[in-house]
Amino acid sequence: MVKKIATRDAYGNALVEFGSDNKIVVMDADLSKSTKTELFKKQYPERFLNMGIAEANMMTAAAGMASCNKIVFASTFAMFASGRAYEQVRNSICYPALNVKIGATHAGITVGEDGASHQTIEDIALMRVLPNMTVISPADAVETRAAVKTAIETDGPFYIRLGRLAVPVINDENDYKFELGKGVLVSEGADVTIVCTGYMVSQTIEAGKLLEKEGIKPRIINIHTIKPIDKDILIKAAKETGAILTVEEHSIIGGLGSAVSEVIVENCPVPVKRVGINDKFGKSGKPDELLVMYGLTPENIAIKAKELLESKKNK
Amino acid sequence: MEIQKLKELKRYATIIRKDIIDQVYSAAAGHPGGSLSCADIVSVLYFKEMRIDPKRPHWEDRDRFVLSKGHCSPALYGALAERGFIPKEDLLKFRQASSYLEGHPSMKLIPGVDMSTGSLGQGISAAVGMALAGKLDGKDYRVYSILGDGEIEEGQVWEALMCAAHYKLDNLTVFLDHNGLQIDGKITDVLSPEPVKDKFEAFGLKVIVVNGHEHQQIVEAIDEAKKTKGKPVMIVAETVKGKGVSFMENEAGWHGTAPNKEQRDKAIAELDDLLAKLEVE
Ligand SMILES: Cc1ncc(C[n+]2csc(CCOP(=O)(O)OP(=O)(O)O)c2C)c(N)n1
Ligand SMILES: [Mg+2]
Numbered sequence: 148m149v150k151k152i153a154t155r156d157a158y159g160n161a162l163v164e165f166g167s168d169n170k171i172v173v174m175d176a177d178l179s180k181s182t183k184t185e186l187f188k189k190q191y192p193e194r195f196l197n198m199g200i201a202e203a204n205m206m207t208a209a210a211g212m213a214s215c216n217k218i219v220f221a222s223t224f225a226m227f228a229s230g231r232a233y234e235q236v237r238n239s240i241c242y243p244a245l246n247v248k249i250g251a252t253h254a255g256i257t258v259g260e261d262g263a264s265h266q267t268i269e270d271i272a273l274m275r276v277l278p279n280m281t282v283i284s285p286a287d288a289v290e291t292r293a294a295v296k297t298a299i300e301t302d303g304p305f306y307i308r309l310g311r312l313a314v315p316v317i318n319d320e321n322d323y324k325f326e327l328g329k330g331v332l333v334s335e336g337a338d339v340t341i342v343c344t345g346y347m348v349s350q351t352i353e354a355g356k357l358l359e360k361e362g363i364k365p366r367i368i369n370i371h372t373i374k375p376i377d378k379d380i381l382i383k384a385a386k387e388t389g390a391i392l393t394v395e396e397h398s399i400i401g402g403l404g405s406a407v408s409e410v411i412v413e414n415c416p417v418p419v420k421r422v423g424i425n426d427k428f429g430k431s432g433k434p435d436e437l438l439v440m441y442g443l444t445p446e447n448i449a450i451k452a453k454e455l456l457e458s459k460k461n462k
Numbered sequence: 463m464e465i466q467k468l469k470e471l472k473r474y475a476t477i478i479r480k481d482i483i484d485q486v487y488s489a490a491a492g493h494p495g496g497s498l499s500c501a502d503i504v505s506v507l508y509f510k511e512m513r514i515d516p517k518r519p520h521w522e523d524r525d526r527f528v529l530s531k532g533h534c535s536p537a538l539y540g541a542l543a544e545r546g547f548i549p550k551e552d553l554l555k556f557r558q559a560s561s562y563l564e565g566h567p568s569m570k571l572i573p574g575v576d577m578s579t580g581s582l583g584q585g586i587s588a589a590v591g592m593a594l595a596g597k598l599d600g601k602d603y604r605v606y607s608i609l610g611d612g613e614i615e616e617g618q619v620w621e622a623l624m625c626a627a628h629y630k631l632d633n634l635t636v637f638l639d640h641n642g643l644q645i646d647g648k649i650t651d652v653l654s655p656e657p658v659k660d661k662f663e664a665f666g667l668k669v670i671v672v673n674g675h676e677h678q679q680i681v682e683a684i685d686e687a688k689k690t691k692g693k694p695v696m697i698v699a700e701t702v703k704g705k706g707v708s709f710m711e712n713e714a715g716w717h718g719t720a721p722n723k724e725q726r727d728k729a730i731a732e733l734d735d736l737l738a739k740l741e742v743e
Contacts, residue, residue: 172598196594196629204587204621211591214569214577215599216522219591235584235618243569243578 151313154346155252157288158309159183161295162220162250163190170216171299174209176202176223181311182252184222202227206235206247213245218299225251225308229270237277240304244279248298248305255396256424256441257312257346257434266429272401274306275374281327282373284308284395284403286348289318290371293325301327308345310396312434315349330377336364339456340384341448343394344370344403347422350438351394353445358452365452373403378410385415390459392420392452396443399423420455422448463681467510471677473740474544475505479706480733481540481553487726489557492565495716497537499641499674499701500608506680507606508541516546519573525603526592528577530585530619531610531639532566533718538575539563547574583616585609586636590622593634593694604688608637612644614655620665626694627666634694635687636667639674641703643714659698667696674699707732 162173163186171191177200179185188195198205202223209219221228228251229236240247251270258266275282281303285291291309298305333348334355343351348369355365366388368380385391391411393404404421411419424441438444478501486492508514512525529538536556543550548563555561562571566580576592579585589607596603609619626634638658646652655661662669668690672679680699687695703717704710707729721729 172595194598198625199621199628201618201621201625203583203618204590204625207584207587207618208591208594208622208625211528211577211588211593212595213591214588215526215592215595217595217598234581235587238578238581239584239588 149315151315152288153311153313154285154288154291154309155183155311157291158250158252158295158307159186161292162187164292165296165299166191169194171218171220172196172212173220174198174205174222176200176205176227178223182222182250184250202232203235206232207239209247210239210243210245213247218246218248220248220250222250222252224265225254225270226265226267229267229273229306233273241277241279244303246302248307250307250309252309253311254308255310255345256429256437257310257396259311259434259437260431262431263428268398268424268429269401270308271373271397271403272405275406280304280306280374282306282308283371284345284373285371286345286369287314287316287318289316289320289323290325293323294371297325297327310346312346314346317349317352328372328375328377330380331369331371332380333367333369334365336366337388338363338365339452339459340366340368340388340391341394341452342368342370342381342391342403342407344373345396347394347396347443350443350445351448354448354452357445357449363453363456370403373406376406376410378414381407381410382414385411385417390418390455392422392455394422394448397423399425418455418459420451422451463678468677469740469743471505471509473737474509475502475677476706476733476736476740477544478505478537478540480730481543482536483707483721483726483729483733485536485539485553485556486720488554490720491557492536492720493533493718494536494710494721495643495703495713496531496610496639496641497534498705498707498710499703500534500639501537501706502675502677503608503637503639503680503699504537504541506677506684508545510681511684512606513603516574519547523601523603526576526589526605528585528589528592528605528607529567529579530589530607531582531613532579532585535565535567538567542572542574548572582610582613583618586619587622589634589636590626590631593626593631594629596633597629597631603633605634608639610644611638611640611642611649611655611658612652614638614658615653623662623665623667630692631694632691635684636694636696638696638698639701640698641701643703643717645714645717647714662696666693668693669696669698671698671700674701675705706736
């Protein structure tokens with residue numbers, strides 16, 4: 148059995164692990180039990196600030212603190228971090244390029260039972276369009292830990308997209324090297340490329356196993372840094388495999404699929420198909436049921452990859 | 463306060479008012495009304511109260527100022543120029559593509575600007591963040607901010623004030639530029655935030671009401687704010703929008719309109735008269 152850990156848990160643990168520096172402050176908006184910033188609060192109560200259910204103020208106050216040489220992690224659900232406080236993130240954090248790290252948990256439909264109002268499927272689109280913003284969508288607990296460490300070490304605004312659901316740990320903590328802005332080659336096939344991010348990386352790895360059973364060798368690329376995106380790995384894959392499927396737990400509009408398409412269309416046009424949420428809202432349900440309903444399963448990813456492969460052959 | 467200092471503050475306020483007119487005139491754009499109404503507060507902050515050093519705009523222990531009503535940048539830029547943070551001649555490039563003097567204050571571009579503002583309701587939260595950082599670090603710097611009275615219709619302002627009171631930010635002093643006007647008319651006609659004093663008190667702030675054009679009163683209020691423990695202080699400054707230029711006073715139309723050449727000359731002549739009077743006083 149693979150070990151499963153939610154990336155929000157890894158986030159809370161990483162804040163404790165790397166949070167000894169007095170410059171680090173963690174803010175939350177009455178969700179510290181859910182975002183796991185409560186772990187930091189227990190360890191460093193003097194540097195934890197509950198800002199209440201007032202996300203707009205939290206984001207701008209985080210900017211104000213960052214202007215005084217603090218590294219501020221501001222956490223709430225991704226829905227409210229990217230949506231409710233969007234303009235605060237834009238004008239008070241990104242425009243002055245302040246050192247605020249947004250730890251946005253409960254992204255995507257795997258939030259589950261809370262339903263559409265809490266399932267942001269637009270946040271990657273909203274955050275990556277902002278100048279000065281770095282957007283990271285870690286695949287698992289190991290990558291999350293590394294992302295938090297990197298965010299602390301790198302000056303400027305970060306958006307770290309995290310999930311509620313416990314997801315497989317696919318990376319090995321001991322030899323994992325996180326490189327900001329560099330995609331990870333998960334498997335080396337050449338029939339078709341599947342580019343994925345977040346929890347969809349482990350789903351895609353499972354899809355890869357299904358495809359291999361049918362003699363298809365996909366190249367799988369994990370894009371943990373959505374912005375700045377790794378153009379080189381994408382262009383190389385386009386040249387060598389001739390077709391790209393993108394997979395994300397996000398709207399097909401504006402997210403990973405769009406970011407990849409932008410690179411491919413400008414540099415090396417090949418067919419691109421996008422798997423994601425098809426311009427719809429989420430709904431309540433168990434995460435696993437929702438993944439099936441919205442087509443974010445290994446089976447559906449494999450079907451879409453085969454369709455793309457067929458269309459490539461027929462050209 | 464000595465008579466001499468008081469006279470100096472009045473003189474600087476008038477010079478800043480001239481700077482405001484010239485910036486908005488040369489840009490043919492900008493916000494004279496609200497800039498003129500806060501010029502006296504700004505002059506007290508920059509020429510008496512704030513611990514700042516034009517040679518070290520990023521000095522860690524400096525007092526901070528956040529112009530939450532960022533559209534009144536001409537007042538701030540005037541003060542920064544007169545105080546030596548930026549060259550005075552640059553003011554005439556206000557809002558031009560070749561200049562760093564953005565329409566609304568940008569901390570990345572302009573020495574002495576502590577926070578980028580312009581989107582109303584946000585600056586006050588940034589000031590709260592700075593005050594929180596000061597408390598956390600055990601520093602003695604103070605944080606000042608100016609809010610517009612239309613601006614406080616923004617919900618975020620009240621989030622920020624709740625937060626300031628909750629964390630007992632007695633290192634934070636906020637001014638309300640209570641000029642009674644916003645773009646579309648009287649604040650009481652558009653969406654009344656009144657009674658402001660009661661609301662601020664209910665939110666846990668200590669409130670001091672002053673005439674926002676009387677330097678002596680502004681100074682005394684700040685002194686009282688500095689002595690106040692355990693609470694942020696709100697200084698409600700009763701002001702006149704367009705103050706100092708007869709035809710701009712109390713006219714909502716001068717919120718965001720630049721004067722033409724004739725109007726500019728008239729405004730400057732009035733302010734020069736005032737300066738001459740201050741000299742002989
Ligand atoms: C969030 C936001 N909404 C609208 C505006 C446009 N705007 C600029 S100034 C202004 C009126 C401000 O009135 P007030 O706060 O009373 O300022 P003052 O009278 O001191 O100029 C408005 C609506 C803005 N800058 N920010
Ligand atoms: Mg007003």
